[in-house]
Every structure is written in structure tokens, then in C-alpha cells.
Amino acid sequence: MTEKRSGCPINLSLEVIGDKWSLLVIRDMTFGNRRYFRELLTGSEEGIASNILADRLQRLTEAGIISRAPDPSHKQKVIYSLAEPGIQLVPVMAALGSWGRRHLPVSRELSIRAELLERGGPAMWERFMDELRELHLGQPRPDGAGSVLAELTEAYLAEIARAER
Amino acid sequence: MTEKRSGCPINLSLEVIGDKWSLLVIRDMTFGNRRYFRELLTGSEEGIASNILADRLQRLTEAGIISRAPDPSHKQKVIYSLAEPGIQLVPVMAALGSWGRRHLPVSRELSIRAELLERGGPAMWERFMDELRELHLGQPRPDGAGSVLAELTEAYLAEIARAER
């Protein structure tokens, strides 16, 4: 799809990430810190097929949303990172998560992160994006800044533990 | 698609509006105030096919995002309205528009509204959603509240005029 249907920002966004899998891949990279093909393939509940995952990783790479690099520690491994446009999808995912949490039959464990992101607001999203810039782009950030990712992950794990009890 | 892939709010949102047309239909209803089948069919630049439009209107209705009612003024006409969940997609579209405007080759005329929505922030979105509740749900709102829709439309038309000059 090279020819664009229109120059509308919403339309163009949909042409790039308007399908059922792209944002889930980005979600897993963002909130699950999954960086390798196998992690993305087997790590999430939705069960993406390997050919679809390969296709999405290629498209997102070509669109400049993520980047692909060989892993120095293992000749065969490839590490995927969020590029700056991918990092800036945090507010989109936050908005989509808030909406879904309100209007759809979400599970408690999987929606706790959306709830925290909603309560934290844009200030929290910015801190999170700075953290992602450090993790994925190697951009240093001031010491002492807490980890939003750890905060979200801990809350998620606590909900899992509560559910099992 | 009745069986859900997971209870994640982002995933569930994508299962409902994660395709290339649903959000465009909602966009046209929201920002273009298009309420009839033909308006939606012929009004936008992207050129949706009539069977796809019919399918999306039906799905969105079944999902409770929009509603469908006969038009009293014309026996054959059907009027589509945003339901509350549809109105609450405003922040999602604003986020998606901001992102697209930054990272994709948008046209100036079609991105002015995204720019204004971004600058206006959540306060403006709330005013806009109140206005949509009046237009689509008949919920009265305080007099003297300005029209965000008119503001956005005027800015858009001004950009069109500038482009033609």
C-alpha cells in the first residue's frame, strides 16, 4: 500500500497501524519489554502467527516505527527496538486502553496498567517515554527518576497474585 | 468475531475498531457531522465502498458505538448517531491525529483540526464531547458554551481557502 487514500492524519495513522496486530506488537515491546522474535511470538495471550509477526515487524521497521539490529551477544539473534515514533505511540495506547477499559469486557489483571496510565496522565506518559528512550535508544536520563515500567509491571503482577489467591 | 483473543483493553479495542475503516466512519460522524448513509458514502476523500460502509455501520451499531434510527422527515431515510462510547472516542482520535501529524506526510488542510485539538488539550475535548452529546443524544448543555465543531470547521475551511489562493 504505497498510494495514500488521503492526507488526513487519522487516515494516515490507520494506514500504518490500523490493523489488529501492529499495535499489539508495539504494546508488547513497550509494556512487556519484549525485544526478540520468539519473545513476541510466544509471550502474549493473543497468539500471533509467526508469518504475521514477521510481516508486521518488517512493515513497522520500514515505516520507521521500530528498528532492527543484530544482537552482539548471539550471532543469530535480532533485537528489535522502538524508534522515536514508536515511543510516541504511548499516548495513543493510553487513550485506547482507557476507552477499552470503560466500554469493553476487559479482565481485571490486564487492565490495571491502563488504569494506572489513565490516573497518571500525560505527566506519567512523558516519564514513561523518557524511560523508553533510555531502554530502546540509549538516551541517558537524569538519575533518580523512578521506573514507570517497573511500577506498571509490579501492579500487574500483584493483580495476578491476587487473582490466584 | 465473538471469541475474544484476550481481556487486554488495547486488544479488545482493536477487535472492535482495529481496521482501516471503522474509525474513519466515526471521524466523519464526529468532525463532519455526517449522519446519513449517502453522506458517509460520498462525503470523504478516502472513498469507502458501499458494502464496506454498510458492514461497518452494522458492526458499530451492534457494538453500541453508534445507533441507528429512522428519520421522521423521510420514510426511507435512516439517521446514524454517535452513542456515548462513540463520543468517548474523541481522545483516541485526538491522540491518533497528533501522532499522525508528527510522523506522517499529512496535508496541511486536513491536519489543521488535529493541530487545534492538540493545542486545546483535554479541556477542549471535553467541551467537544459535551457538544456531541447535545447533537447526537439530545442532551442539553449550558447556553453560551461555544461550538468546538464550528471552530474546527472554520479553521479547516480557512485552510482550504488559503490553499486555493
Place this chain on the structure above:
DNA sequence: CATACCGGTTGCATCATACAACCGGTGCTG
């Protein structure tokens, strides 16, 4: 030296989308 893991690829079935042509009923106009 065997085994598990690495990022994918291939073939095939099925589902969604795209395009154009068409439908019967309704309202407006001359």
C-alpha cells in the same frame, strides 16, 4: 555430538476488502 533455540519461510485454506452493477421504495418536479 545431540538437543534446543534462533529468526523466520512456505504452502494452503479461509476470511476480509474492493469494485461495479444493481435493487425496490420514496419524494420532488413539471
Place this chain on the structure above:
DNA sequence: CAGCACCGGTTGTATGATGCAACCGGTATG
């Protein structure tokens, strides 16, 4: 009251996207 444009779709067909399972050669590990 005849003709015509418009109403919300439907139908058929072609093409593309997706889903599924099996498989690939190269690589690290015990």
C-alpha cells in the same frame, strides 16, 4: 400523474490479507 433523482443498502466476483501448521538452515549449549 409521469418521470426522475435519491434513499439505504445488496449481490456477484476478483483480489488481497490473515490464520494455521509444518518446516528450514544456522547457532549456542550440555
